[in-house]
Amino acid sequence: MSMITVQLGQCGNQIGGQLFSTIADDITSTKHMVTANKNREYGEEVVRRYFNTPEKSEFVEARAVMVDMESKVIAQTCQEAKKSGIWKYPDKQQYCQKRGSGNNWAHGYCVHGPNVKDKVMEMVQREAEKCDRLSGFLSLLSLAGGTGSGVGTFINEALRDEFPHSFIMNQVVWPYNTGEVIVQNYNAVLTLSHLYQTADAVVVMENDHLHKICSQLLDIKKISFKDINKVVCHKLASVLLPACDSQEIIHSGMLLHHLVPHPEYKLLSIRNIPQMSAHVMEFSTFQWYGLIKHLRQMFLADAAMEEGIDWQVKTGNDTPRGSVRHNRSLANMLIVRGKDVESADHSLFLEDKLYSSWTHPDLAFTKLSQSRAFNQYEKCAALISNNRSPTLPLNYIVDKAWNMFSSRAYVHQYTKHGLTDEDFMDSFVTLEQVLHNYKKL
């Protein structure tokens, strides 16, 4: 089963480039901990999923369509890919224009979107025809800008129309709370509310968390976007690369099937352990029990990384009125990779109290394993959950955007391109409902 990646906007294209490069590096890595035969099988499966193998070419080609309203980033990303000597982007599957969307969601969605739709969908169709079996789409975009968010939303709607039976998984990058784009909260509200109607799942990653991981776990002094994107892609790949449940290899569509059991709940978050610099990795050994225990506490205490987790948060200490302090989820998937995965015991995740009262651990929890090591880590675990933790930043964004909207600030920039006050209101209503739902979990 193959998956097509749709890279939207500057951020989407940078992350896409990094994702394919992370995957390509991983399959060529010699630190794989399995037999040569098994490693080859694994590599072939990965290539089948994410790359085309054109005849008479020394490169494999990423199953990807690239869209941006300006050409600089796409050109750069394509160039860097080719430098790998292993993979590149397919020719003529890049769409760019000359003029960006200027951080304006409405400009992207109302103006650029309809103009570029046919061309982009043609490219997607062409890419789909290269797949023996297409399972779905991974669409990468940021919430803050105009092109990724505005055009991206429009393209996602078009994908949904033309491929009603394929899954669409969105990976969105939540902007820093301050400093990137001033109208980012508007753009984020408009994007998320629309994606919620079209996507099967929205994987949320916060720049603020990623930044912390870079500085505290990876010990990077000057953090660049490339460093951040590497963390994003480590997270994504740790979930997307092949792994098996008790019977078979799970493809991404089945993953979502498990993780999104109810259409009102689509926000996913990924937690990883361990994450460290190559230097520290050399001197570290891990036990599965310790890793999984930490991962569970990260989940309970809603922590983005293993450092500084609050161990006081426990499943037992409910308040008298029955509300809970700890994080809860609708579905969890634990993915373990590396040495001795058979011995990784997941029973810590089978406790009732980790899940919403209307589901059951047997249904809500799945474990996938893969004995082939990932990204140089001898052992590593990822937990992807449909849980409450994205509601904190979501609430923050809705709050900021609502304040701005009630003061009518910047609204003229959106209405100028045809968006109306009602469109804003609809988006607010959708997201307030999402927040409300997750609160009840």
Next chain:
Amino acid sequence: MMTQSIVVQVGQCGNQIGCQFWDLALKEHASVNKQGIYDEALCSFFRNVDSRYDDPVNISLSNGKGRIRALKARAVLVDMEEGVVSEIMKGPLRDVFDCKQLITDVSGCGNNWAVGNKMYGGQYGEMISETIRRAAEHCDCLQCFFILHSMGGGTGSGVGTFVLNLLADEYPDVYRFVTAVYPSGEDDVVTSPYNSVLAMRELTEHADCVLPVENQALVDIVNKISQAIPSGKTGKRVYSTSNIKTDSTLTAIDNTTCRDEKPFDAMNNIVANLLLNMTSSARFEGSLNVDLNEITMNLVPYPRLHYLVTSQSPLYVFKDVHLPPRRLDQMFTDAFSKDHQLIKADPKHSLYLACSLMVRGNVEMSDIRRNIDRLKPNLKFIRWNEDGWKTGLCNIPPVGQPYSLLTMSNNTCIRDSFTSLKDRFVKLYKRKAHIHHYTSVDGMEMGDFSSSLESLNSLITDYDQLDKSQGVETLVSRLQVAS
């Protein structure tokens, strides 16, 4: 492909700033583009032409393979007296312009907005429109007009705002950025308050974004710089250009620009740098590009409140003395100090509606984040935009510097400058002094004065109200979900 911009420089001041801008822009590109290839970065402000023809035709971008033949600035030069423009055409930059880009008269506007706007506007309107159209036709994706002029004189303010209206009319989708030099309180032109206020109505109505610059602020900055530079080094150019290689085609033009400093050169240089820094991210690569249209999108919450206070740092680097580069954090601190603002105002003690940091050079996002976190507690932001920061990162620093910072902010402190301008206007207007010089021009009416004053008043009130309420009054509680 990148987008293109056209610079329209009007009047003496506008042309002098423009001239400095082209000079610096060429140097900047020369220091990056050592092979003399006509690339996308150059394309945004320059055409590459075959100058053997009378009406030089474009040589298009050929994916970075084509060498530079002759560069022509995407510019239109307008002045109602000949002096400055003809000096430019005799000077080192003459090859960057051809005579089809110039519009001049001989008699000047006599420091009278009405003469510039109404009389010359009517007389030269078609010609200006035609010249701009020609420049626009050379662009395959025209995104921005930069209009440079002063506010105090007659040509800059009068013809300048005439051009602005014309552009708003004929190119409604192309952004209009105005760099306007405001007169100081002790300006020697008596009618400068009239001209400024009459021009401001047009700026408020028709510009997408105005970058006001005050003469007095420029004078103070220049003085500060000359004090800071060790004696014996005064008179050197403000910005070091020492590490330009001289073997590229671009610098061949540049080599001839060495000349004596004129009194306004240092001041104009600062404004030219403002333009250069603002457009750098649109011209060069960066890990966080800021397209020009993002500036208005992020910094203009209400359509009329589009006046941005700017500051730059570092203001100078020592040319010959090899001092360690200034500490990065100091650069951020400086940019928020009163002394570095291009208008006489103190944004730090007023209310920010929005603020952008445009950083160039070897700086990472984490450096910017650290500095935002450091500065934020001391700055006051409006309630609904407490995180109102926009950042840009351009990899290419200004020539001879490791890094630089341009801040552009929408800050209520601007109303102080406007109020003082209004007061000077009212002082003259009460006595009806010099009014007849204006009303005697065809098409000029008394109503122009009163409506301009009204427009300025309401602008001041708007900023004032935001400053007083801090944006709290309009807040409404969130939507409730019925459960």
